[in-house]
Amino acid sequence: xxxxxxxxxxxxxxxxxxxxxxxxxxxxxxxxxxxxxxxxxxxxxxxxxxxxxxxxxxxxxxxxxxxxxxxxxxxxxxxxxxxxxxxxxxxxxxxxxxxxxxxxxxxxxxxxxxxxxxxxxxxxxxxxxxxxxxxxxxxxxxxxxxxxxxxxxxxxxxxxxxxxxxxxxxxxxxxxxxxxxxxxxxxxxxxxxxxxxxxxxxxxxxxxxxxxxxxxxxxxxxxxxxxxxxxxxxxxxxxxxxxxxxxxxxxxxxxxxxxxxxxxxxxxxxxxxxxxxxxxxxxxxxxxxxxxxxxxxxxxxxxxxxxxxxxxxxxxxxxxxxxxxxxxxxxxxxxxxxxxxxxxxxxxxxxxxxxxxxxxxxxxxxxx
Amino acid sequence: xxxxxxxxxxxxxxxxxxxxxxxxxxxxxxxxxxxxxxxxxxxxxxxxxxxxxxxxxxxxxxxxxxxxxxxxxxxxxxxxxxxxxxxxxxxxxxxxxxxxxxxxxxxxxxxxxxxxxxxxxxxxxxxxxxxxxxxxxxxxxxxxxxxxxxxxxxxxxxxxxxxxxxxxxxxxxxxxxxxxxxxxxxxxxxxxxxxxxxxxxxxxxxxxxxxxxxxxxxxxxxxxxxxxxxxxxxxxxxxxxxxxxxxxxxxxxxxxxxxxxxxxxxxxxxxxxxxxxxxxxxxxxxxxxxxxxxxxxxxxxxxxxxxxxxxxxxxxxxxxxxxxxxxxxxxxxxxxxxxxxxxxxxxxxxxxxxxxxxxxxxxxxxxx
Numbered sequence: 001x002x003x004x005x006x007x008x009x010x011x012x013x014x015x016x017x018x019x020x021x022x023x024x025x026x027x028x029x030x031x032x033x034x035x036x037x038x039x040x041x042x043x044x045x046x047x048x049x050x051x052x053x054x055x056x057x058x059x060x061x062x063x064x065x066x067x068x069x070x071x072x073x074x075x076x077x078x079x080x081x082x083x084x085x086x087x088x089x090x091x092x093x094x095x096x097x098x099x100x101x102x103x104x105x106x107x108x109x110x111x112x113x114x115x116x117x118x119x120x121x122x123x124x125x126x127x128x129x130x131x132x133x134x135x136x137x138x139x140x141x142x143x144x145x146x147x148x149x150x151x152x153x154x155x156x157x158x159x160x161x162x163x164x165x166x167x168x169x170x171x172x173x174x175x176x177x178x179x180x181x182x183x184x185x186x187x188x189x190x191x192x193x194x195x196x197x198x199x200x201x202x203x204x205x206x207x208x209x210x211x212x213x214x215x216x217x218x219x220x221x222x223x224x225x226x227x228x229x230x231x232x233x234x235x236x237x238x239x240x241x242x243x244x245x246x247x248x249x250x251x252x253x254x255x256x257x258x259x260x261x262x263x264x265x266x267x268x269x270x271x272x273x274x275x276x277x278x279x280x281x282x283x284x285x286x287x288x289x290x291x292x293x294x295x296x297x298x299x300x301x302x303x304x305x306x307x308x309x310x311x312x313x314x315x316x317x318x319x320x321x322x323x324x325x326x327x328x329x330x331x332x333x334x335x336x337x338x339x340x341x342x343x344x345x346x347x348x349x350x351x352x353x354x355x356x357x358x359x360x361x362x363x364x365x366x367x368x
Numbered sequence: 369x370x371x372x373x374x375x376x377x378x379x380x381x382x383x384x385x386x387x388x389x390x391x392x393x394x395x396x397x398x399x400x401x402x403x404x405x406x407x408x409x410x411x412x413x414x415x416x417x418x419x420x421x422x423x424x425x426x427x428x429x430x431x432x433x434x435x436x437x438x439x440x441x442x443x444x445x446x447x448x449x450x451x452x453x454x455x456x457x458x459x460x461x462x463x464x465x466x467x468x469x470x471x472x473x474x475x476x477x478x479x480x481x482x483x484x485x486x487x488x489x490x491x492x493x494x495x496x497x498x499x500x501x502x503x504x505x506x507x508x509x510x511x512x513x514x515x516x517x518x519x520x521x522x523x524x525x526x527x528x529x530x531x532x533x534x535x536x537x538x539x540x541x542x543x544x545x546x547x548x549x550x551x552x553x554x555x556x557x558x559x560x561x562x563x564x565x566x567x568x569x570x571x572x573x574x575x576x577x578x579x580x581x582x583x584x585x586x587x588x589x590x591x592x593x594x595x596x597x598x599x600x601x602x603x604x605x606x607x608x609x610x611x612x613x614x615x616x617x618x619x620x621x622x623x624x625x626x627x628x629x630x631x632x633x634x635x636x637x638x639x640x641x642x643x644x645x646x647x648x649x650x651x652x653x654x655x656x657x658x659x660x661x662x663x664x665x666x667x668x669x670x671x672x673x674x675x676x677x678x679x680x681x682x683x684x685x686x687x688x689x690x691x692x693x694x695x696x697x698x699x700x701x702x703x704x705x706x707x708x709x710x711x712x713x714x715x716x717x718x719x720x721x722x723x724x725x726x727x728x729x730x731x732x733x734x735x736x
Contacts, residue, residue: 003555005612006525009470014614022433035430044429054627060629061594062403062414065390090458097618101494102377105474125468126616131610157374187371214372228428229624244373246382248494250465253458255623256597257421261428316671340386 008106008128017118021329030327034354036345037329039166039196039304041226041277041328045261046271049227052264053257054172063214064259071259074266075234079208084239087246090253091193091233092195092218093119099216099235101248103157103189111151111162113142115167115335117193120160128301132156136337140168140298140306144176151184159184162193165202165334167343169300174206181212189241192217195233196302198224198272199279204301213238221258223303224275230258281304282346289356293363306341307359313339315366322362328355376474376496378536385486389697397657398695402722404713405697406532407564407672409594411646414631414639417595420632421625432627434619439627442634443602447576452607455614458621459601460563460586461487464528467584467603468495469616471525471557479519480528481510483535483703485561500524504705508536508666508674512544519552530561532568535701535711542574549580556669557609560585563601563671564689566592566640567647572669581606589626591671592643593633598626610731647671650714657724661731666709674709675727683734690730 021038025031035042036241044050068088076083096119104110105196106128112120114133124131132154134146142165150157161180164171174253184190197205220233232254235242265271286305287297298306309316316339320332323342331343344355389406393399403410411416436456444451457463464487472478474496480488492499500522502514510533519527529548532539534543545560552558562585565573585604590596598621603610633639654673655665666674677684684707688700691710699711712723 003457004557004609006473006476008473009612012615014611016434016614016619017436018619020431020434020620022437023435026437038431040431041429044426049428050425053425053428055627057418057421057425057625058412060417060421060597061409063388063406063408063590063596064386064599066384066386067391069390069394077456090618094618094621102373105376105496106376108374123616128473185371189372222431228431231432231621231623241372243382246375246384247377247380248491250458250462251384251386252388252461253599253621255599255626257425257625258623261425337415 012125017122024324024329028325032329034325034347034351035329036347036351036355038228038330039223039302039345040228041223041275041303042347042351043226043275045226046265046268048264048268048271053261056257056260060256062256063252064254064256068254069260071263074263078266079236081209081236085211085236085242086234087242087249088232088234088254089249090231091222092220094231094253095107095218095233095235096120096191097123098245098249099158099189099191100124100129101309102244104129109154109156110158110160111147111154111156114145115333115338116142116160117162117166118177118334129157130363136168138360141165141170142172144172144180148180148183151188155185158189158191160191160193162195164204164301166196166302167304167331167338168306169298169304171200171204171301172367173203177206181215186214188214190215194218195220195223198276199300199303208236211236211238213241216241224272225262226275227258227261227265230255230261232258232262236240259293279346282352285349285352286344286346289359295359304343304345306343309339311340316340316342317360318366319359322365323355323358326358326361328358330355380493385490392692392697396693401695402699402715402719403697404715404723405699407591407670407713408596409591409643409671410715410719411594411643413594414633414636416632416636416639417629421458421629424625424628427624430624432622432624433621436622436627439631442631445632448579449604449606453579453604453610454602455610455617456600456602457617457620458599459590460561460588462490462621463601463603464559465491466613466617467526467557467559468492470499470612472497474505477522477524478526478528479515479522479524481515483706484510484528485530485534486702497525502556504536509533509538510540512540513549516548516551519556523553524556526557526559528561529557530563532564532572532669534564534670535699535706535709536674537666537670537672539568539572539669541571545574547563548600549583550724554582556582558583562586563588564590566644567671568669579604579606581609586607589630589633592640593630594643595626595629595633595645596695598623598629600630647714650720652713653717653720654712657720657727661728672711672713674711676709679708684708684710686734687727687730690733691723691726694726694729696726698723
């Protein structure tokens with residue numbers, strides 16, 4: 001089998017950028033009672049989304065519209081843009097894959113933060129790109145200034161930024177993006193992942209009609225809209241850039257149900273507002289849980305809170321594993337420095353109580 | 369924007385391998401009364417699938433299992449294989465994209481039939497591969513002998529075969545595949561697209577446990593299971609080959625609803641049998657319609673019938689467009705030679721009657 005598969009692929013390990021909670025459940029031989037590890041919305045999709053998906057389930061014999069026309073029209077209206085500024089895909093994950101397909105060839109360089117969303121690196125590696133990283137600052141923020149300077153030196157095909165940031169919850173204000181755009185090379189694509197933008201303060205998010213030839217903004221229905229399992233996201237950008245996606249993307253990949261569900265979700269502004277309010281409340285509760293145990297909760301502009309355990313990676317790993325054994329699914333970033341934090345998604349009061357108990361027990365066990 | 373996007377991508381046109389019926393509807397300003405152009409199953413998904421999808425719609429806030437564990441277990445049982453022989457993806461389209469990502473790099477060569485499923489060529493081009501083709505035989509069959517000979521000369525990374533064939537409906541028997549496997553180079557992956565296998569005579573389909581290091585068999589829930597809009601397919605192969613997909617695929621891309629729907633579909637063998645029987649009946653009715661108008665219907669081992677209009681491509685184009693204007697969605701292959709055929713999907717008696725009337729009117733109009 002020497003010559004089967006491309007050389008660069010044969011050298012890679014077979015693994016997902018994230019281990020799914022179902023895999024952990026099978027491994028542990030028990031289901032999670034509390035699922036706060038994947039930044040999903042326990043507050044669920046809009047009832048109107050659920051209704052729309054159930055209603056069109058019988059239509060699943062038909063392929064979904066490969067242009068996602070109605071959804072793109074609805075998104076264009078929401079953002080004050082044209083449909084040609086928008087492309088849909090199978091969540092931000094799928095759209096990052098598309099981006100790396102159009103931007104890179106084997107040997108291309110891409111730039112991001114050390115510890116940023118692993119799926120970007122996963123698809124960059126699959127595309128044969130070399131990934132360069134810049135560490136987070138000591139206060140758990142992406143170092144946009146250093147990233148920009150490095151982009152000037154490196155001239156990467158893609159500079160990947162997330163705002164607000166995952167896995168820290170921190171954010172940069174809209175003006176910072178303008179500075180990045182002014183200073184990065186014209187032939188570097190700034191891929192701005194705004195998965196968590198709905199939870200952020202207004203000052204963090206540039207106006208939706210900020211369109212530049214080298215700026216692509218990634219949005220999703222997975223977080224505030226509570227549709228992670230329906231796989232649907234979109235990119236906002238310059239029409240020329242958006243048109244590149246149509247050269248490589250799987251046009252039919254967004255399911256018929258997901259399209260119907262997303263259109264219904266956009267129409268239910270009240271559900272979105274309720275979710276955002278619930279998340280804000282949960283963030284405070286999570287911060288309180290952390291503080292009661294003597295830990296700092298990092299300020300969060302997202303639907304999760306990163307808790308700084310202030311302990312080395314090994315202790316933090318033991319705590320995370322212990323919490324998992326106690327039936328609570330949370331994540332610990334894998335990267336050096338960030339791996340002293342636990343990333344806990346906003347949940348119901350019951351979820352947070354269960355997490356708090358598990359964390360307390362895990363810490364006591366470690367200290368004993 | 370000179371340096372934005374990879375050079376090979378900038379050179380491509382922005383277009384889908386297929387224009388969706390919704391796009392045609394918007395262009396024509398009217399909805400299709402009859403939808404027989406995308407080889408979907410008008411007989412629908414199993415009621416159990418519809419019920420399962422509706423039931424889990426509210427769970428869409430959770431990502432689907434990235435291992436598709438339960439579904440793969442069910443498929444392994446169905447085929448008498450192990451789960452490690454199976455990988456799931458967003459339909460065969462998405463899995464072909466994965467294949468081309470793992471098998472090719474820019475400059476690789478792939479081989480297929482001239483006029484074979486365009487999505488294979490689309491993703492091959494996106495991967496930077498050079499596509500070589502071998503024409504169909506005069507009796508509308510893929511020329512497996514010539515393809516094998518050409519593979520020996522060319523040593524392509526992938527040889528893409530479909531059996532039964534789309535868009536002709538013809539098939540090769542299981543023994544022919546053995547001959548291909550014996551004769552192609554060991555480092556050529558034989559990608560066998562079996563999307564239509566459920567409709568084929570038993571002699572066409574090799575046993576499911578025919579596993580070879582360089583053989584990958586593509587299956588789907590889009591056709592006989594009536595779940596095209598749910599985007600779910602799988603590949604059967606050698607564990608080493610299957611593991612390569614995990615290096616590049618979008619692990620979370622198959623929706624939670626689709627996984628639940630597919631598991632329910634596998635359990636409803638009666639619905640599958642009914643669909644296959646309905647399709648067989650419809651094929652006969654479509655052949656009758658063609659013969660009544662003096663045209664030959666090609667023998668079909670699929671859920672569609674290719675009607676040989678025996679006219680040049682230009683006349684055939686006019687007929688196809690006229691049928692479309694009369695509210696009936698069918699496809700005409702784009703490639704020279706095959707473009708004298710119309711590809712008509714199995715439908716209800718009403719669908720077929722409408723198609724027959726539209727075809728008669730279109731032919732009369734052309735002759736007048």
